[in-house]
Each structure stands twice: as structure tokens, then as C-alpha cells.
Amino acid sequence: MTRADCVRAVLAEFQERRAQDERDLYARVAEAERLDPEIARLRAESRDLAFESVRQMMSLEDEAARRTCAERMRERGIANNREIRRRLKALGLPEDQLEMHYRCAACRDTGYVGDAPARFCDCFETEVRRLLHEDGSMAGIDAQCFERFDERVFPEEGGQRERMVRARKLCEDYANAFPGGKFQNLLLVGSVGQGKTFLLNCVYVRVVSRGFPAVRVTAFRMFEAMRRQHFANSMEEQSFAELIAAPLLLIDDLGTEPMMRNITVEYLFTLLNERAAARRHTVIATNLGPEQLKDRYGERVASRILDRGGGVALMLSGRDVRLL
Numbered sequence: 001m002t003r004a005d006c007v008r009a010v011l012a013e014f015q016e017r018r019a020q021d022e023r024d025l026y027a028r029v030a031e032a033e034r035l036d037p038e039i040a041r042l043r044a045e046s047r048d049l050a051f052e053s054v055r056q057m058m059s060l061e062d063e064a065a066r067r068t069c070a071e072r073m074r075e076r077g078i079a080n081n082r083e084i085r086r087r088l089k090a091l092g093l094p095e096d097q098l099e100m101h102y103r104c105a106a107c108r109d110t111g112y113v114g115d116a117p118a119r120f121c122d123c124f125e126t127e128v129r130r131l132l133h134e135d136g137s138m139a140g141i142d143a144q145c146f147e148r149f150d151e152r153v154f155p156e157e158g159g160q161r162e163r164m165v166r167a168r169k170l171c172e173d174y175a176n177a178f179p180g181g182k183f184q185n186l187l188l189v190g191s192v193g194q195g196k197t198f199l200l201n202c203v204y205v206r207v208v209s210r211g212f213p214a215v216r217v218t219a220f221r222m223f224e225a226m227r228r229q230h231f232a233n234s235m236e237e238q239s240f241a242e243l244i245a246a247p248l249l250l251i252d253d254l255g256t257e258p259m260m261r262n263i264t265v266e267y268l269f270t271l272l273n274e275r276a277a278a279r280r281h282t283v284i285a286t287n288l289g290p291e292q293l294k295d296r297y298g299e300r301v302a303s304r305i306l307d308r309g310g311g312v313a314l315m316l317s318g319r320d321v322r323l324l
């Protein structure tokens with residue numbers, strides 16, 4: 001899927017989202033009016049008031065009389081709304097029962113913000129990126145959140161459970177503080193089944209749900225983007241640029257991607273270097289320890305990954321877990 005395909009798909013999704021927002025609103029209005037028919041009458045009256053005020057204004061010649069009329073209509077409208085809110089409260093319904101509920105307040109689920117030329121909202125870009133890098137590893141990701149973190153799955157022996165609780169706390173603080181916070185980068189090191197992917201997904205879900213754009217890729221997908229970038233003939237290829245530009249990039253399973261001469265190491269260095277220079281946040285999960293990272297990628301890349309200045313490494317593996 002090219003970026004253009006993804007934009008088209010997400011535009012269609014947003015259109016459906018707005019239609020759903022409206023259907024939800026109609027359902028909430030119908031519910032309130034069914035529970036209290038007086039609400040329906042007040043709403044109809046408010047609508048009539050608007051027409052009535054236009055009609056009256058047009059018939060009045062005198063400016064002072066017009067102003068008095070407008071003021072009277074406005075007060076009736078306010079009184080009407082107050083009465084509707086009072087009745088909603090009496091029914092135990094929320095104050096905004098009869099208003100649109102947008103998933104994104106910034107763009108009101110249109111996907112666009114700003115006046116002409118409008119640009120895509122961050123929430124829209126997040127969806128595009130998610131689709132662009134979608135590879136099946138995102139299925140069920142919303143369930144991988146801090147709220148569902150259960151430390152009891154980790155054994156108490158060797159203090160592993162306690163370390164996971166501390167790792168979770170650190171990751172959650174990191175996700176809550178983004179784009180600020182003490183650390184720019186997070187490195188999660190552990191072998192299979194030690195929760196590194198889960199923690200990485202938790203960070204992703206939390207940051208995105210806070211409304212920030214983030215890109216999560218598997219190392220294999222990242223490699224694909226590098227390879228396409230390397231052999232691309234057109235300027236259309238944007239997925240590697242997307243990885244560089246993402247305000248938060250999460251790379252899962254670093255070390256499992258193919259090692260291709262002139263590509264893997266060079267592009268990984270470019271990616272990490274440019275992100276570090278722009279002070280963008282990066283989270284990496286890997287089962288490679290510091291020495292193995294050096295062996296695989298060389299000193300230059302390893303020192304970027306292990307960057308002790310701006311980052312923190314969480315060693316989740318067995319007894320070896322330690323916080324740098």
C-alpha cells in the first residue's frame with residue numbers, strides 16, 4: 001500500500017466515523033426525548049425561536065427595537081437550554097447528551113485542521129501511519145495496555161516480578177510524560193516471553209490514546225522500508241521518511257530483520273542519528289544484549305541504541321534484569 005492508498009482508505013474511514021457520530025447523536029436525542037417528551041418540545045421551541053427572531057427582526061424598522069427583540073430571543077433561548085440541561089440531569093443523563101461526541105476535538109472527526117490550506121490532523125496522520133506500517137502484528141494491540149498489565153504472570157523467583165512492576169512503572173511514566181519526560185529513548189531488552197513487546201505496545205497505545213502521533217513497526221517492516229528506500233526509483237517512496245519523521249517511533253524485535261549489505265546498518269544509523277538530532281523519541285525492543293548489539297551493528301549504531309545520555313535501558317531477562 002502506498003501512502004496515497006492509505007490516505008484514501010483513512011479518508012473513507014473518517015467519513016464513516018462522522019456518519020457514525022451523527023447516528024450516535026440521533027440515538028442519544030431519541031433516548032432523551034423518549035424519557036422526557038418535554039425535552040422534545042423545548043428543542044422544537046428553540047428551533048422555532050431562531051426562525052421567529054429572524055422574522056421579527058425583519059419586520060422591525062427601529063434599531064433599538066431590533067436590539068431589544070434580539071436580546072429577548074437570546075434570553076428565551078438560554079432559558080430553554082437551561083431547562084433542557086436541568087431535565088437531562090433529572091434523568092441522570094450527561095450534560096452533553098444532545099451534542100456531538102467527537103473522537104478528536106481538534107478536527108471534529110473531519111481529519112482536517114486549520115483554514116485553507118487545511119492540513120491533516122495528527123489523529124488522521126496517526127491512522128495513515130498505522131495503516132502504512134500495518135503488517136498483522138497490530139491485531140489486538142488495543143488489549144496490550146497498561147490497564148491490562150498483570151504482573152502475576154511473571155514468576156517471583158529472582159525478583160523478576162518486582163522488576164517487571166518497576167519496568168512497567170518506568171514505561172508508563174515515559175508514555176504519560178511524552179513528548180516531555182526525563183528520557184528521550186527507551187530500550188527494552190529481554191528474550192521471548194519476557195514482556196518487552198507487551199510493554200512496547202502499552203507505550204504505543206497510551207501515547208496514541210493521549211492524542212499524539214506515533215509509529216510502531218516490527219524490525220522486519222522497518223527493514224522493508226529501508227530496502228524500498230534504497231532501491232526506489234521515484235520520490236514517491238515515503239515510508240522510510242515517515243520512520244524518521246515520526247514524533248515517537250517504536251521498533252519491535254530489533255535484530256530479527258535481515259542483514260543486508262549497505263542497507264541494514266547504514267539505514268539504521270541514518271534513522272537513529274537523524275531522530276536523535278531532531279530530539280525525537282524512540283522506543284526499541286530487542287532480545288540482543290549490549291555486546292550482541294555491537295557485534296551485529298557495529299560500535300557506531302550500538303552506541304546510538306544504547307545512548308546513555310538521553311535514554312534508559314530496561315533489562316528484562318531473567319536474573320540479569322538491571323536498570324541502567
Ligand SMILES: [Zn+2]
Pocket residue numbers: 104105106107108109110111112121122123124
Ligand atoms: Zn483529529
